[in-house]
Amino acid sequence: MKIKAFWRENNTLLSVALILLALSIFGLFSMGLEPFVRTTLSGFTLSALYFMVAAGLTLVFGLMDVLNFSQGSMLMIGAYAGWQFYTNPTFLFGLAPLVFALMAGLTMMAVLHPLVSKWRIPEQWQSRLRALLLVLAVVIGVLAVAGVDFRGLASTAMVATMVAGNPLAEATLQEPLASFWIRPLLLFLSGALIALAQARPGDSTVVVYKDQSRRSGMIVAGLLALVIVATLVRESGPLAVLTTNGNLRFVLALIVGTLVGAGLGAVIETTLISPLYVRPLYQVIITMGLAFVISELIQLLWDPLPYAMSRPPAFSQPGKAENIWAFFQGGNTTVDILGVTFPSYRLFIIALGVLMFVGLTLVLKYTRLGMIIRAGVQDREMVEALGINVKRVFTLVFALGTGLAALGGIGAAPFVPVEPVMGDRYLMQGFITVVIGGMGSTTGAAVGALLLGLARAFGDYLALKFSLSPAISEASTVIIMAIVLLARPAGLLGRRE
């Protein structure tokens, strides 16, 4: 009886596992051991990447019913940010003071709120004052960034890759501090003006929380300190980063890429997504437009060319490691696994994907945030009624999702070309993954990613065998999606309607 109940509960997962087992036995005998192991491992690598894109998609959709069409672009941004940081972080260090200054200005809102709501302003002047403040903020913001050579900053890493082996070959001259200091100041002012307009001066109908304002005050102070530090290390920072150990630099790049993605996600959620909860169709449209803007912006900054990021030293010592332990000591480029020579970096990606899945599952199961997310997926109104600030949870989850995608991007950067079509490509594969796995389920995303990654790898193998291009196997992954949709429209592990 127990077996029967177990089967009924997990029949989807078990049947998928059985089908995979049957297919792998068939593959093992028809392909031979060496190609089979190699293809399976490549499949796992791809699965890990797809999972990183799909995890955020499925989390966000499950909780807030928002489908983020810019998820692929977030992966691309992670890849570009990490690549820039690893190769030559001048671009990121140059932008950091400006971004932090604007953020500090915008965070002023909660601080200003209790102050300005008491102002006595006639009602018809309130909206005019807001419009005036916004216009002023835009003008000051434009003045602040006018003349910053963004393209020049962006091109630093490209130059560095050309001067072979020495990323320090050209320490780019930057705007002197004597004239630069005004820019963060103006941006802070611009952000503060926007915050002032958003705080609705004179509007005494708004509810004001005093304790929130105190906490925001501390955040603003912290951000301002960051601005000052970032302004000071603008020129010395890149050099300091570049002279550190390559492995440490790579770990830092992973963190920076993830933070950039998560920060961008938080900004997108608060500015673009949250005003549109009343118009869900437009939410989708705006994320699609955002993906377009990001791809155009990246092409503007780095030209529509593919770049190759070099691997960190832990994965680039020449020679082949005999086994995994030998690799840990030597840091070789390739590892011998069951007689197959396999790139060691790809193993790292697989480990990253597995780690992410385990971490996400643990977070969802054992933390307070995870509890709220799981409850929110079940019944959003109820969670709201219980007094949880759903808005903040939404922002957090969105940032988590984009951060995971960005982490995937920087993880992938050393072995796939960093190029502007990355966004579209991984968006498509991420979508197919979540359609297969079912929306709103993290395990589903993992299963979908596993299936899709293996299908892609074996598809590429077959395409090569029949002398077709890999494009065919990429396009035919849609067929898997179609089959799953026709059989189970809600996906393998999705909620049924």
Add this chain to the structure above:
Amino acid sequence: MSEKAEKRVNGKMGAPLGWIRQHWGELAVVVGLILFPYIFGLLSGTSVSQGATKFWQGQLIVMFIMAVYAMSYDLLLGYTGILSFGHAAFFGGGAYAMALFLTHVAPKVTDSYRIMVGSINIADLLMLLAGFLLAVLVAVLLGLLFSAVSSRVKGAYFAMITLAMGQAIHILSKATDFVDWTGADEGLHGVPVPIWLNPTQFRLRFYFIALAFMLIMYLITRRIVNSPTGRVFVAIRENESRVRMIGYNPAVYRSIAFVTAAVIAGLAGGLYALWTMSATPSMTSSALTINALIMGILGGIGTLIGPMLGAVLREFLGHFFYQWFGARWPLVFGVLFILLVLFLPYGIVGTWRLRRLELRQGWQRFLRLFKPEKE
């Protein structure tokens, strides 16, 4: 809407003069477009088929074709409420069908057969018509394929699946396996368009054909939208479960809308292939789908005339943006698009229809400032 229908009935019963009076705005636009090459030629002092006049004819041709494409997208998004992100597949499918047929099949037929009507060889013309038929066929097949896969889902889910499928079509159009046929990344260039339709030699003729194409497509689409089927489309957009309750099958009607839009977009794609004498992977890319969205949102979705206006504006502004901002000018449109979605979601025409009375009152108040007070 009913007011409009009433007007049309009145117009039909009255003299033709009455009909003209009621539709003077639309007629003025049509007449203006017909006379455009001549007037522009007179003003700029160039001949009708040379210099600036010829250049702007070309710009207008692209506007006409893109207007039809944007209109077909509006049928989906604005009227049926379907969010499809694979629309470029239909446009590109039509373009590739036409280009492939004219490049690889038509020359063999026209070389070996002559089809005479009187003393004129119409083999060229027949091949062209066959090309359009093929474009329609491809569009219908693609539309059926898309709606078969996604018939059981809707909303954002639908958008996701159509995006994946459109992307698959794009990848196939770039695949190196069919390089002999499609030219892979490069695309198909130098399509042998019939000599009497060559867009560089006989641009004025092409201009009128494109204009007629746009007008006919507009009339057909307007007829569809105002037909009982079109009413069901709108009803699906407003409340799908109620439509099912009344006894219509929403899946069937969604598929009808989808295939119709696909056919219109496919025809536009076919004509576009004739105009550029090429078919390239950029015609199936997701950027083109986003262009349809931009045009629609700019002009106002659900108004039919709005997306056409949006297409015209986009092409017109794009010409100048290219001069001002260089190769990455679509970025400006992307940012503009996001701002539009946030602050002007009904677009130009939609907002005008919503605020017509207010604006008119404001205008009259403005005029009254200059009028002397009545005694």
